[in-house]
Amino acid sequence: MQTRHRAKKSLGQNFLQDANIARKIVDSLKISEKDSIIEIGPGQGALTKFILEAEPESLTLVEKDRDLAPALEQEYPEASIQLQDALKFDWTGLDPDKNWKIVGNLPYNVASKIMWDIAANCNATCVFMVQHEVAQRVTSGPGSKKYGAISVWIQSFCKTDYLFKVPPTVFKPKPKVDSAVIKFFPLSEEKKPSDIEGLAKLVKYCFQYRRKQLGKILKSFISDAVHEWAENEGVTLKDRPEALSPLQFQSLYKCIKSNFPS
Ligand code: SAM
Numbered sequence: 001m002q003t004r005h006r007a008k009k010s011l012g013q014n015f016l017q018d019a020n021i022a023r024k025i026v027d028s029l030k031i032s033e034k035d036s037i038i039e040i041g042p043g044q045g046a047l048t049k050f051i052l053e054a055e056p057e058s059l060t061l062v063e064k065d066r067d068l069a070p071a072l073e074q075e076y077p078e079a080s081i082q083l084q085d086a087l088k089f090d091w092t093g094l095d096p097d098k099n100w101k102i103v104g105n106l107p108y109n110v111a112s113k114i115m116w117d118i119a120a121n122c123n124a125t126c127v128f129m130v131q132h133e134v135a136q137r138v139t140s141g142p143g144s145k146k147y148g149a150i151s152v153w154i155q156s157f158c159k160t161d162y163l164f165k166v167p168p169t170v171f172k173p174k175p176k177v178d179s180a181v182i183k184f185f186p187l188s189e190e191k192k193p194s195d196i197e198g199l200a201k202l203v204k205y206c207f208q209y210r211r212k213q214l215g216k217i218l219k220s221f222i223s224d225a226v227h228e229w230a231e232n233e234g235v236t237l238k239d240r241p242e243a244l245s246p247l248q249f250q251s252l253y254k255c256i257k258s259n260f261p262s
Contacts, residue, residue: 013065016046016105016129018170025181026050028163029103029127033057036095038124040086040104040114043068047103048076057098062086064107086114091121100124108134108175112150119154119184120196126184127163135162135180142245149207153200156193156246158184193250198262202253206241213238221256229255 016022026047031037031054042048042061051059059079063069069083082089087110094100102124106114111130115138118126130138133146138154139162140146154160166179193199209217215237218226222237230237233248244252253260 013041013043013107014171014173014175015043016170017172019046021166021170022046023050024164025105025127025129026054026103028181028183029101029125031056031101032099034099035101036060036098038062038100038102040102041107042072043105045072045075047105048072048079051103052076052078056101062089086110087117089117091118094122094124096123102126103128105129105179115184116150116153119157119186120200123186123189124184125186126158127181128184129166129179129181132165132178132180135182138182142243144242147242148210149203152203152207152244152246152249154184156199156250158186160184193253195253195257198257198260199250199253201262202256202260203249206244206249210241213240214244217241218256221259223256223259225255226252 029037031051033055035056036058037051037056038060039047039051040062042063043065048059048061059076061072061076061079061081062084063072063081064083064085066083069081072079073081100122102118103126106128108131111128111134115128115130118124136146137148137150139160140151161183163181163183166181168174168176168178171179206214206217214235215222218237226237229252233251235243235248
């Protein structure tokens with residue numbers, strides 16, 4: 001009865017069955033005994049045992065499904081379990097004196113939102129498995145068709161690397177799409193943008209109209225300063241949002257912020 005209930009509750013989640021891939025994901029994080037690890041969505045613990053084998057200073061498991069937590073508690077008493085939605089986790093509240101690393105085979109329906117929050121709000125090295133297409137978007141650079149708001153946003157705070165692709169056959173149930181593992185290396189604090197709410201609005205606004213030219217998208221905010229910015233940056237207002245690097249979005253925001261709705 002309980003098993004049936006658990007299966008129903010976990011519907012839509014694909015659990016990793018391949019220990020070699022689980023180990024490879026955890027190895028990519030390069031855990032040392034000084035690291036404090038957070039695992040998002042440990043599920044049935046596919047990654048958890050390899051994390052503990054690496055003997056980090058601490059391990060926190062953030063799992064939303066209350067039916068999965070008791071087994072995790074029993075199997076991994078050395079970990080601290082937080083029965084919580086990762087979307088509501090306070091990433092800004094992590095102790096700045098600790099060396100944080102975050103890992104997870106993320107729930108695909110909320111992976112982009114979780115990564116968006118983590119990249120901007122904490123200083124952690126991260127390894128995530130996500131849908132292959134999302135991995136491509138997060139790691140693509142300017143000019144690519146895959147480059148969009150999430151690429152600009154995450155790359156404003158982190159260097160991102162595409163590590164490897166994972167086929168559907170290693171999950172149960174088998175998803176319809178490929179997955180991939182990506183890694184984030186946080187930029188130094190002085191390289192990260194300030195006024196991040198305004199920047200988020202500008203980036204989302206521009207990519208809403210990704211096929212339009214910047215001049216048309218931003219027509220209400222164009223001033224001499226924007227023309228000067230374009231000339232200095234070697235872009236034209238006929239370019240589309242995908243032509244701008246994360247740094248160019250930041251400098252554009254500084255130019256228009258007095259007019260841009262906050
Ligand atoms: N790490 C496991 C593995 O590799 O087999 C499970 C991965 S499964 C794709 C995603 C896990 O995240 C599930 O255990 C699910 O219950 C959990 N989850 C889903 N949404 C969540 C959320 N918003 N916050 C925290 N955990 C979540």
